[in-house]
Amino acid sequence: MWWRGSRNGLGCADRANLPRVRTRLTPMQQAVVDAGRPLPQLTDPLEVELQVSAFVGPFADNEALWEAVVQHLKEVPSRRSAALLTALAHLLPGRPGQWAEQAAQEQPEPPWDLGKLEFRECWIGDRSLDAGYLALLCSYAYEDEPHAMVFMIDEISGSLTRHAFITRRVDEALERLKQQVRLELISAEAAHWLLSRSYDRFERRPGLGVSVDVHQTRLVARRRIRLAMN
Secondary structure, X not given: OOOOOOOOOOOHHHHHOOOOOOOXXXXXXXXXXXXXXXXXXXXXXXHHHHHHHHHHHHHOOOHHHHHHHHHHHHHOOOHHHHHHHHHHHHHOOHHHHHHHHHHHOOOOOOOXXXXXXXXXXXXXXXXXXXXXXXXEEEEEEEOOEEEEEEEEEEOOOOOEEEEEEEEOOXXXXXXXXXXXXXXXXXXXHHHHHHHHHHXXXXXXXXXXXXXXXXXHOHHHHHHXXXXXXX
């Protein structure tokens, strides 16, 4: 009979030809997807990290948002989807990062490689007694292109990172810091352990007063903390 094989009158062959329903996105989820538009045109992995961290950082722990976004990017393969999934796989914490990593494996690699991050020297300056802060400079590189993250950790407020910025002028930043505080070399593991403790406090109480750069670079810093601690 014409209806056999399906309650709604569609056989297997008919169902196979139906258009696939894509995941519907909220305006916020769509905005996150749209933020990935420039990524395939970039060649600098640090710029990729900075752009993604600044935009998605406020939503990094929203699993419901990332479940929908990752599913949508899987359903719509493109250079933008591949690039955004790859960046999210490196920057998002926990399960959302794992979802993005799995989905990225099914798509072509972007023109930049976040996996080539190298750790270089870290320096610490202790002015906790006279000025109430620690200064920390951690240097890194993508192949032959160095950069550094500089942090001011407020010891009076329980080791809270008040300021954080990224610079490509590593030697210049180091010299300027030496003019303000006596610096000592510190291992990458020890430096990032201090940062881990500081960012834990910040993330437990995100309303604490910190500079906008701390928010915008949080995922960049957190990624380096994870890599150094592991």
